Amino acid sequence: MESLFHTFDCRNNPSSGFWQEVSSSKTENLVKSTIFGGDLYISYGTKGMKKKKCVLTSTSLYYLSKWGIPKSKSDIRWKIIQPFVEGSDKKPLYGFRIYGNKAEDFYVNSSKDLEKWLEKLSKVGIFNTFDEDFMVIKEISKGTGCIVNLCRSLEDMKEYAVKTVDKCILFTKPYMLQNIVAEISALRTTDHPHVIKLFSVYEDEGKVCLVLEYLPNGDLLKKLKQVKKLSQDDTLKFIGRLLHTLSYLHALKIVHRDLKLENICFFSDCIYDFKIIDFGLSCLYEHGLSQKCGTIGYVAPEVLKGEIYDHKVDIFAIGVIMFYLLSSRPLFRGKNPQDIAEKNKNCQVHISHFNFKGVSKKCVDLISWMISANPASRPNAYEALKNELLVSEKPYCIDLYNLDDTVDVHSFEKRNTCESVNFPQFTRTKVMNNNFLC
DSSP states (O other): OOOOHHHHHHHHHSSSSSSSSOOOOOOOOHHHHHEEEEEEEEEGGGOOOOOOOOESSSSEEEEOOSSSSSEEEEEEETOEEEEEEEEEESSSEEEEEEEEOOEEEESSSSHHHHHHHHHHHTTSSSOOOOOHHHHHHEEEEETTTEEEEEOOOOOOOOEEEEEEEEEEHHOHHHHHHHHHHHHHHTTTTOOOTTTTOOOEEOOOSEEEEEEEETTTOOOOHHHHHHOOOOOOHHHHHHHHHOOOOOHHHHHHEEEEOOOOOGGGSSSSSSTTEEEOOOOOTEEEEESSSOOOOOOOSOOOHOOOOOTBOOHHHHHHHHHHHHHHHHSSSSSSOOOSHHHHHHHHTOOOOOGGOOOOOOOOOOHHHHHOOOOOSSGGGGGOHHHTTTTTTTTTSSOOOOOOTGGGTTTTOOOOOSSSOOOOOOOOOOOOOOTTTTTTOO
């Protein structure tokens, strides 16, 4: 099978072999970052099996010395993982193969041990057994080269939203591959009640699948068509939670870059039970961004002007959303898309001229602050939350002091061409449906 992610895997594993040298200067804090560990067995042919003490982190598989010191590692974020069963029915051997520059087979003691390892590996690597693990129920939405289906897991019988992308399109359109990689990287870094959850990633001969949380109650645009507009109190509570979520993302150095009504979805009928979705344009903010991207009407002016920008572009989008919630109309309107884009670019709007019924001047001033044309005059999420109208909204509790110990999101500002690699075929019994007890 040709993997779309081979280039990214090679970037993380520069040595030609499966195992990489552990750098003394860039060693992970295994105490904080380990998500699973145990004994794995590697076959050495006629020499038999050798037991290795291994630990899994959010990025890599390590094997340790008998004193617990990391000896070697392999970054497995973009590697394909395939479970297997060898041997006879009376004496089966359970294990999994991890593909990369060189494939490595790992064996475990029992089917239950395999189940535990695969559960944790699904949070880090990429599986290739989607058709055996899921059943498609119906189509939810469809875009260019991308379909979102409602699927049922054949393991736990739960429903998931699965974004499926045709690999033929990804091979010919590298920017779409960059979007997929950005979304996977961002969502595997986050754990927040207002950010959609990514459960696992699959790749096979024809497609890439992202198994996501199913949000059955529609998006914010649909919600506003039902309620027209929100009161000031409801709007401030909603925006406060949205800003707290943004503060969390920005602490992780993630910039979403496409916040809009359609990218905020609900898991209940309550307006506060929302999740931010679609991280395809997200990236790591470090020293300034330059790529023009986003949705006209929500994009910060500095992006459209081709200037260097930062995380404050997300604040501008929240200001636009807040305006829409209170007025039930878009901030920038025009005769055609070009006219809207020009008004967006020049930020041709005077909020104080609008007649908001039941909305205080302080609330209007808050919108004006967040959509400031000059990013230097625009607040960051933390500063916006200190506004007297928002201070009562309590944040989601999370320890932000230790984020840098685990964050490892790549910046995908630069376009990269995609290379592929042919994985060798081998004869084995696949483990179906992640059910190892049958």
